[in-house]
Amino acid sequence: MRSLRVLAALLILAPFAAQAQYSIASVTYKHPGPYTTPEFAAVSGLEAGQLLTQNSLGNAAQHLLDTGLFSDATIDYTSATGMRRGIVVDLKPIPLDKLLPASFENFVWFTPAELTAGIHAHVPLYRGVASDAGTLPDDIQSALQQMLAAKGITATISHTILEPTSAHPIRVLSFRIDQPTIRLGVVHLSMEAPAGAAPALTPGLQKAASIATRSPFNEGLAGLTLQDILLSSVRSAGFIQATLDNLQRTVAPSPTNPKVLLVTCTARIVTGDPYKVSTLTFNPTPLYSAADFARDNKLNPGDPANEADLAKTQASISAAYLSHGYLDIYTLSHPVPDTTTHTVAYTLEPIPGDIYHLHTVTPTGLSPEALQEFNSAWQLKPGDVYNPAYVPEFIHKNTALKHLSTYSGSFQASADPTTHLVDLTLTFAP
Numbered sequence: 001m002r003s004l005r006v007l008a009a010l011l012i013l014a015p016f017a018a019q020a021q022y023s024i025a026s027v028t029y030k031h032p033g034p035y036t037t038p039e040f041a042a043v044s045g046l047e048a049g050q051l052l053t054q055n056s057l058g059n060a061a062q063h064l065l066d067t068g069l070f071s072d073a074t075i076d077y078t079s080a081t082g083m084r085r086g087i088v089v090d091l092k093p094i095p096l097d098k099l100l101p102a103s104f105e106n107f108v109w110f111t112p113a114e115l116t117a118g119i120h121a122h123v124p125l126y127r128g129v130a131s132d133a134g135t136l137p138d139d140i141q142s143a144l145q146q147m148l149a150a151k152g153i154t155a156t157i158s159h160t161i162l163e164p165t166s167a168h169p170i171r172v173l174s175f176r177i178d179q180p181t182i183r184l185g186v187v188h189l190s191m192e193a194p195a196g197a198a199p200a201l202t203p204g205l206q207k208a209a210s211i212a213t214r215s216p217f218n219e220g221l222a223g224l225t226l227q228d229i230l231l232s233s234v235r236s237a238g239f240i241q242a243t244l245d246n247l248q249r250t251v252a253p254s255p256t257n258p259k260v261l262l263v264t265c266t267a268r269i270v271t272g273d274p275y276k277v278s279t280l281t282f283n284p285t286p287l288y289s290a291a292d293f294a295r296d297n298k299l300n301p302g303d304p305a306n307e308a309d310l311a312k313t314q315a316s317i318s319a320a321y322l323s324h325g326y327l328d329i330y331t332l333s334h335p336v337p338d339t340t341t342h343t344v345a346y347t348l349e350p351i352p353g354d355i356y357h358l359h360t361v362t363p364t365g366l367s368p369e370a371l372q373e374f375n376s377a378w379q380l381k382p383g384d385v386y387n388p389a390y391v392p393e394f395i396h397k398n399t400a401l402k403h404l405s406t407y408s409g410s411f412q413a414s415a416d417p418t419t420h421l422v423d424l425t426l427t428f429a430p
Contacts, residue, residue, distance in 0.1 A: 024050045028089070030089065061075050094131065104175050104176075106182045107148075183262055188266040232308065239275070244268070246268050279301060287324055326354070332348070
C-alpha cells in the first residue's frame with residue numbers, strides 16, 4: 001500500500017530587505033512535468049509586474065507544494081535588470097502514476113468528459129489524479145460543489161480513499177454525493193448480439209435491469225457500478241468484451257420521497273463475440289497450494305469465459321490470505337484475449353499487501369460473569385495476526401459458553417492502512 005508524503009524544501013536566495021524595491025520581470029518554471037505555465041500562474045499567484053516580497057515568493061512555493069503534486073519546489077531569481085528580476089521556480093513533480101486516480105460515483109448530471117473539463121476549470125493542475133497528502137482532494141470537492149450549484153443542484157459531497165480490492169486493484173480517491181440520495185429508477189435496454197444469442201440472453205438482461213433498479217446509482221470506479229450490473233449476465237455467458245453504448249440518463253425527483261432522485265437510463269448492450277477459456281494459470285504460493293486451486297477453481301479450458309465463476313475463483317484465493325492477516329489482498333486475473341480464436345487466457349496473481357495485527361479488542365454489553373467468560377475463551381490477542389474469520393466464528397459458537405449463550409453479538413473492525421493495526425469492538429446484547 002503506497003502513501004505519498006510531500007517534503008517541502010523552499011530555497012529563496014535573496015536579502016529580502018532589498019527585494020521590496022524590485023518587481024518581477026518574468027517567471028520561468030523548470031521541470032514542469034505535464035503542467036503548463038498558465039496553470040502554474042493560477043496556483044502560485046506569481047505574475048510579471050508584481051513587487052518582490054518575502055511573502056510573495058514563500059507563499060507561491062507553498063501554494064504549489066500544498067497541492068500534493070510536487071515533492072519539492074525551489075525558488076531562485078536571475079540577475080537584476082534595472083529594478084526588475086526574473087523568477088525561476090524549479091519543481092519536482094510527482095509522476096501521475098504514483099498518485100491516486102479520482103473516481104466519481106453518482107454525479108449523474110455530467111459525462112466523464114464534462115467532469116474532467118469542469119474540475120480543470122476550477123482546479124488548473126487537475127489531471128484526473130490527486131495525492132493523499134495535499135489539498136487537491138478538497139479543491140476537487142469544492143469544484144464539484146460549484147459545478148452542481150451552477151445547475152441549480154444543492155448537494156452534500158464527500159470524498160474518501162478506498163483501499164484496493166479485486167473490483168479496483170488500486171487505491172482510489174472516490175467522490176460521491178451523499179445527499180440527496182440518487183437511485184436508479186427505470187432501465188430501458190436494447191441489445192446488439194451475434195445471431196441467435198439474443199433470445200438466450202434476454203431473461204438475464206431483464207433480471208440485471210431489475211437488480212440495478214434496487215441499487216444506488218453508481219457510475220464510478222469503486223464498488224459495483226451500473227455497467228457491472230447490466231453487463232453481468234452477458235459477461236457471465238462468455239461475452240467478455242460487452243459494452244454499454246449510447247448511454248442516456250435523465251434525473252427526476254421521486255414521487256414518493258423528495259429526498260430521493262431517480263435516474264432513468266437508456267442504453268444499448270453491444271455483446272461482441274462469445275469467448276472461451278484457453279488456459280487458466282496459477283503459480284502455487286505457501287498460502288495457497290496447487291491442490292487448493294484445483295479444489296476451488298470454477299473455470300477450465302473450453303468453458304465459456306464466465307466472469308462470475310472467475311470472480312469466485314479469485315475470491316477463494318483471496319480468502320486464504322485474509323485468514324493470515326492480509327486485509328488488503330486482491331487477486332488479479334491478467335486476461336489475454338485472442339480475437340482470432342475468441343479465447344482468453346487468465347493468469348491469476350494474488351497481491352497480498354501488508355499483514356495486519358490486532359491492536360485492541362473491546363467487548364461491550366456483557367455482565368461481569370459473561371465478561372470473565374469472554375476473556376477466558378477469546379483467543380485472538382492484541383499483537384496477534386488479525387484473522388477476520390475468527391470473529392464471526394467466535395460469536396456463532398458462543399452458545400456453547402454458559403453466560404455468553406444468553407447474548408447475541410455483532411462486531412465492528414477498524415483497520416488503519418498506515419499502521420496496519422485493527423481495533424475491534426464486539427457489541428453484545430441479551
